[in-house]
Structure formats: structure tokens, C-alpha cells
Amino acid sequence: MALAPLLPAAAVAVGTLKVDAALPYVCTLPSGPQPATVRITAAFPERVAPGEEIRPADVTTTVELPAAAVADLTALKAATVRAESRLAVGVAQNEQRAEAAWSGTAQPVGVPDEGPLVLTTTGDVPSLTTDTAGRLALTAGGLAVDLAPSTADGAATTPASLSVTCVPGPDAEGRTVLATIPVGADTGTGQPSTPPTAPTVPAPSASSSGLPLPPFPTDRAAPGSPRTADGAGGRAPRGPRIGQQTKGGPAAADEDAPGTPAPRPAAPPCVTEKPTPLSLSAYITGYSNVRKLNGANVIPVSCVLIEQGEPQFDPRPDGSFHLLTPSTGNLSYQGRKQTPPFKATFLTFGFAPATATMVLEQTGPLTVDSDVLLAFPDNISETYVRARLVLRVLDVRVNGTRLDVGPSCRTEKSLTSPEPDPAKHPGDHLVLLGKGQLLNGTDATGYVLTGGGPLTGEVTIPAFKGCGAGGENLDRLLTASISGPGNYIKQIQGQTCAVGVEVPTEGQCTEDHQPYVVPKPER
Incomplete structure (x- = not known):
């Protein structure tokens, strides 16, 4: 039961909202910017109550790259190619904003003699929760596709990987909203029934047993305000959050926690320029x-x-x-x-x-x-x-x-x-x-x-x-x-x-979001 939040959704509940969107993108290839089609499919519940988990199911991202991509791979003598994708999905409710990362992988596919090259990735994506009533909208954003080509004998090409970045094209304006999910009963106007707060920024972490967990919200109560183990008490309802903190997972750091971490030894800078929730x-x-x-x-x-x-x-x-x-x-x-x-x-x-x-x-x-x-x-x-x-x-x-x-x-x-x-x-x-x-x-x-x-x-x-x-x-x-x-x-x-934690965890991150722990070499 404790592992239930880690399991991929095996079925879609009754009353589902199915998404099948084909959007025009522009992808930057070694040969230059090229038009591409990105098709996104997923299923969501038609309506949820405040605080109820929204778990996307059957999520696929299909990228159709033009003939120029095939030419780039053919020039590397690639016979097959394996793809990994990361789609940025904007989450908005009322005036609040957050962003989720939908990651996917694909089995190796053969490089065709001529274009297009079609790559379909699948994977589990983080769940969503919001304590505020109002319509919650999900919007497709930038897409990164990492290609690992191999030659006919299974060896890696030179270079061994290609990174393709894609953004919605000019023709996609006004078409990138994937789904709008009503939260609560009174959602006709889209106005919140309770005062919203800023969305929290999720981060991956581990439970006390070391198990990797999906991203979880890390928010803090104001100093002196009451709080309970599940984060309730003394807080206004919160806006959209990505991921779910599993039972037994780490709680947010508390300003009044006893003890302070040891001084951090000198170390080279370790800064993530564009962090994601993961x-x-x-x-x-x-x-x-x-x-x-x-x-x-x-x-x-x-x-x-x-x-x-x-x-x-x-x-x-x-x-x-x-x-x-x-x-x-x-x-x-x-x-x-x-x-x-x-x-x-x-x-x-x-x-x-x-x-x-x-x-x-x-x-x-x-x-x-x-x-x-x-x-x-x-x-x-x-x-x-x-x-x-x-x-x-x-x-x-x-x-x-x-x-x-x-x-x-x-x-x-x-x-x-x-x-x-x-x-x-x-x-x-x-x-x-x-x-x-x-x-x-x-x-x-x-x-x-x-x-x-x-x-x-x-x-x-x-x-x-x-x-x-x-x-x-x-x-x-x-x-x-x-x-x-x-x-x-x-x-x-x-x-x-x-790195994605809005307020760094004491003993794990510095105030400027760098690793706090500097290990020593061991023989």
C-alpha cells in the first residue's frame, strides 16, 4: 500500500477526458531548424474535488521528424536510433502557475531510407493536486528529444548522441492547451472559492528507506503557525502542485528544527542553470x-x-x-x-x-x-x-x-x-x-x-x-x-x-541551491 503512489496507472477511471493533440513544432537539428509534428495523447479524470489527485494515464508523445533528420542520422551511418523525450507541461489554475516534466523513452527503431522519422515515447508522468477550486489547464510547451543512434553492428556512432530541442511553431498559437479539468463543483466562472496561494515547486527525493519517490511539494508554514504531519492546519488551500509525497517520505524542513548542519567544505560551483522538477x-x-x-x-x-x-x-x-x-x-x-x-x-x-x-x-x-x-x-x-x-x-x-x-x-x-x-x-x-x-x-x-x-x-x-x-x-x-x-x-x-525545491532542504542544499554535502575520497 505504501508503494501505491509509485505504480503507473493501469486503467482509466470511469468518466475520463481523453486527449489526442497533433501540434506543429519547430525542432533544431544539426541541419538547422525544421518543422515537425508532435502528437500528445493522454487521459485525465473529467472532474475532481479539491485535494483529489489527478494522475494522467496512457501518456504518449509521438514526434514526426522530417527527412532532414533522417539525413543527419544517415550521415552518421546510423541504422537504429533510441529516443528519450522530455515535454514541459504548463499547469495553470486561476492566477497560479507551475510546470511539470513529462518524460518518456522509446525502444530502438530503424532509421528509414528516407523521411520522415517517427518516434513514440511512453512513460509515467507526475500526478497533480490542488486544494483550490477552479479550472486547471495543462498546456504543451518546449520539448527536448535525446537521440542515441547505433550502427548496423550495434556500435555507437560518433558523436554518440544528438540533442534535439523543439518549441511550438507559430501555427500552434492558441492550440497548445491539452486539457482543462474542473476542480470542485462551482467552476463555471473559473474563479476560486477559496483564496489561492502560489503553486509550490516540486522536487524528487527519497523516503527514509532510500526508495526513490516521485516529485513532491515542499512548502513551509509561516513561522509559528500550526502544522500537522500531512501539512494541514494553519494554511490556506494551495494552488496546483505536481507530484505526491508518499507516506513515510521526507517532510519539509522546519525553521525551528533543533541542530544545524556542519559547515560545508570548499567545493567547485555546482549550479543547475535551468532546473526542472526532477x-x-x-x-x-x-x-x-x-x-x-x-x-x-x-x-x-x-x-x-x-x-x-x-x-x-x-x-x-x-x-x-x-x-x-x-x-x-x-x-x-x-x-x-x-x-x-x-x-x-x-x-x-x-x-x-x-x-x-x-x-x-x-x-x-x-x-x-x-x-x-x-x-x-x-x-x-x-x-x-x-x-x-x-x-x-x-x-x-x-x-x-x-x-x-x-x-x-x-x-x-x-x-x-x-x-x-x-x-x-x-x-x-x-x-x-x-x-x-x-x-x-x-x-x-x-x-x-x-x-x-x-x-x-x-x-x-x-x-x-x-x-x-x-x-x-x-x-x-x-x-x-x-x-x-x-x-x-x-x-x-x-x-x-x-534543485527544484523552492526553499532548499536544510543539510542537503545551500541557500543558492547547490549540494551541501561534499564527500571525501575513500580507498
């Missing part, structure tokens, strides 16, 4: 062995910006029940997808001290796939983090003498790990695994996405290319010194900050 951020740091040099170097405290996916309830044929949460992310340092520069010192060939300044540079998607096996009283969590990262060398000094490696010294391809599911995740990429145990009613142990913890893996460092200056080729020297398999990695992720 945005998270966190710091990560740790060690990586370099087996050939018989040593380890510290990966510095680095910022990761995460877009959490909607939880999906997955019953298996063996009778087990799983909760799956797919998420995506990016490293972030001074506007680039990379770690801060870091130095490592080793004894090359066993006697010559060498210091190198390096960065890990993200060259493709970073995904976070969480799988929680629900088995009372213990829930077992496995989270796989996959990332395409190259190691770039900026500066090398051997026994104090600078070795000019030039501006383009890097591994010839991504760092590579053993992949447990190569058919689903082809190509060269790093794989880290975090395992956690979630005891009902207690905090999680090990790793969960929202709480952090240790992530471990093994990586092969590829050969180097582009190293050297003035006609001197240092590729073989660096490859002989560093490259090779069997390099153990242990990274520690800190507690995430739910």
Missing part, C-alpha cells in the same frame, strides 16, 4: 588505480547534474517485484562537461618521478539506472552508472622537467569497463556499480542515488593519441606508461540536492 545535483570524488604505475590518483571533487526519471514498477515472471528509476546526468565544471583539472604523481618505470595534470572529459551520455528489488523486510538496490569519458592530459613533468604533450593529448577512445548487458548498452564506456540495502523504516546502507554512497568498477585505459609538440610523437611513451586493463575505481557520491 533536477538533482551532487558532488563525487574518489580514487582510481593506475595498475602499470602501481599507484592511485585522486579524482577531485566534481559536480554532477542529474535529471531523475520517473520510477517504474516492474513485476517479473519469477514473482519478484522491482522498482526501476532511469536517470541521466552530466559532469559540470566552468560550463564544460568534465572534472576539474587534477594532478597525479607516480614513479614511471619504477624510478623517475612524473607529475601529470589531467581532466576526465565527458564525450557522450551519462546514465544512472537504479533497480530496487522489493522484498520485505529488506529491499536490495543496484545502481549502474555509465559514462563515456576520455582522459585528457594537459601537462607532464618528468623529474621536474616539462614534457610538452601539446594541446590535444588524450585517450583515443572512452575509458572502458566490463559491461554486464552489452546488447542493451553497446560501445565503449565506463561502468560503476553501487549496491545498497534498504531496511523498511530505517536509513539505507551502501549506495542509493538520492543519498549517495560508494560506486566501484574496473576500467581499461585506452592508448593515447595526439600527444607531443614540435614534431615529437609521445603517444607510445604515454601508452606504454599508463594504458592497460585492470584499473580499480572507487568513487564516493554525496547526498543529492533537490
Whole structure:
């Protein structure tokens, strides 16, 4: 019963409002802006009472991209393409406004010989609630589509992903309202029967057991006003809210809560420029062995910006029940997808001290796939983090003498790990695994996405290319010194900050919505 709010709606209640809207959009492709058609289907209850949950059902987003998109993919020698979509949906009631993110995924489809390319994504979307009477309108907004093309042999293309941004076209003006749902009995004029308050901004979080939950409203009562466990008491009815706080989930921070968090250590900026209700951020740091040099170097405290996916309830044929949460992310340092520069010192060939300044540079998607096996009283969590990262060398000094490696010294391809599911995740990429145990009613142990913890893996460092200056080729020297398999990695992720929270959670976010917890590396 406690997991009921996480389950996708399996059926539509009697008295439904079905939506089927085909809207003209303009999508920005590598070849330039192109017209596209976006079809959105969903089902809603025809009418709800104040405080009653509105859960969209049977939501699909179909994007029909023109022939130019097929040409862009054909130029990459793509045979299939997998799509993920994020549709911004405006929620308005009376004078109040909020925004929801409808995320969806699609199975890989073949790239046609000629256009158009039709991609249909499906997924669970956040529920809506409002305590105020009046008509609630949902409006289609901007759409982002991430394409992951693959060649005929299943390998990733170069580049490994394409990001397509779409906005309603000029012809869509006045047509983007998807549904208008009456809330309460007296909705003829659209005026509220009780004084509305500003809509709260939702955020993803975790329950005390570490289970990922849908976004929930985080509002605070005025200092000194009464409040109850369910947020009632001393409050006027609230405007539209996205998501639902599940029983056992975290309550909003209280100004009068005893104790204060420890001072936050210095850390690089970690700012989400355009947060959504599902945005998270966190710091990560740790060690990586370099087996050939018989040593380890510290990966510095680095910022990761995460877009959490909607939880999906997955019953298996063996009778087990799983909760799956797919998420995506990016490293972030001074506007680039990379770690801060870091130095490592080793004894090359066993006697010559060498210091190198390096960065890990993200060259493709970073995904976070969480799988929680629900088995009372213990829930077992496995989270796989996959990332395409190259190691770039900026500066090398051997026994104090600078070795000019030039501006383009890097591994010839991504760092590579053993992949447990190569058919689903082809190509060269790093794989880290975090395992956690979630005891009902207690905090999680090990790793969960929202709480952090240790992530471990093994990586092969590829050969180097582009190293050297003035006609001197240092590729073989660096490859002989560093490259090779069997390099153990242990990274520690800190507690995430739910960036979409209007008032940051004490101990999790700073006042300017950056992660409060800065982890320390562990061997």
C-alpha cells in the first residue's frame, strides 16, 4: 500500500477526458531548424474535488521528424536510433502557475531510407493536486528529444548522441492547451472559492528507506503557525502542485528544527542553470588505480547534474517485484562537461618521478539506472552508472622537467569497463556499480542515488593519441606508461540536492541551491 503512489496507472477511471493533440513544432537539428509534428495523447479524470489527485494515464508523445533528420542520422551511418523525450507541461489554475516534466523513452527503431522519422515515447508522468477550486489547464510547451543512434553492428556512432530541442511553431498559437479539468463543483466562472496561494515547486527525493519517490511539494508554514504531519492546519488551500509525497517520505524542513548542519567544505560551483522538477545535483570524488604505475590518483571533487526519471514498477515472471528509476546526468565544471583539472604523481618505470595534470572529459551520455528489488523486510538496490569519458592530459613533468604533450593529448577512445548487458548498452564506456540495502523504516546502507554512497568498477585505459609538440610523437611513451586493463575505481557520491525545491532542504542544499554535502575520497 505504501508503494501505491509509485505504480503507473493501469486503467482509466470511469468518466475520463481523453486527449489526442497533433501540434506543429519547430525542432533544431544539426541541419538547422525544421518543422515537425508532435502528437500528445493522454487521459485525465473529467472532474475532481479539491485535494483529489489527478494522475494522467496512457501518456504518449509521438514526434514526426522530417527527412532532414533522417539525413543527419544517415550521415552518421546510423541504422537504429533510441529516443528519450522530455515535454514541459504548463499547469495553470486561476492566477497560479507551475510546470511539470513529462518524460518518456522509446525502444530502438530503424532509421528509414528516407523521411520522415517517427518516434513514440511512453512513460509515467507526475500526478497533480490542488486544494483550490477552479479550472486547471495543462498546456504543451518546449520539448527536448535525446537521440542515441547505433550502427548496423550495434556500435555507437560518433558523436554518440544528438540533442534535439523543439518549441511550438507559430501555427500552434492558441492550440497548445491539452486539457482543462474542473476542480470542485462551482467552476463555471473559473474563479476560486477559496483564496489561492502560489503553486509550490516540486522536487524528487527519497523516503527514509532510500526508495526513490516521485516529485513532491515542499512548502513551509509561516513561522509559528500550526502544522500537522500531512501539512494541514494553519494554511490556506494551495494552488496546483505536481507530484505526491508518499507516506513515510521526507517532510519539509522546519525553521525551528533543533541542530544545524556542519559547515560545508570548499567545493567547485555546482549550479543547475535551468532546473526542472526532477533536477538533482551532487558532488563525487574518489580514487582510481593506475595498475602499470602501481599507484592511485585522486579524482577531485566534481559536480554532477542529474535529471531523475520517473520510477517504474516492474513485476517479473519469477514473482519478484522491482522498482526501476532511469536517470541521466552530466559532469559540470566552468560550463564544460568534465572534472576539474587534477594532478597525479607516480614513479614511471619504477624510478623517475612524473607529475601529470589531467581532466576526465565527458564525450557522450551519462546514465544512472537504479533497480530496487522489493522484498520485505529488506529491499536490495543496484545502481549502474555509465559514462563515456576520455582522459585528457594537459601537462607532464618528468623529474621536474616539462614534457610538452601539446594541446590535444588524450585517450583515443572512452575509458572502458566490463559491461554486464552489452546488447542493451553497446560501445565503449565506463561502468560503476553501487549496491545498497534498504531496511523498511530505517536509513539505507551502501549506495542509493538520492543519498549517495560508494560506486566501484574496473576500467581499461585506452592508448593515447595526439600527444607531443614540435614534431615529437609521445603517444607510445604515454601508452606504454599508463594504458592497460585492470584499473580499480572507487568513487564516493554525496547526498543529492533537490534543485527544484523552492526553499532548499536544510543539510542537503545551500541557500543558492547547490549540494551541501561534499564527500571525501575513500580507498
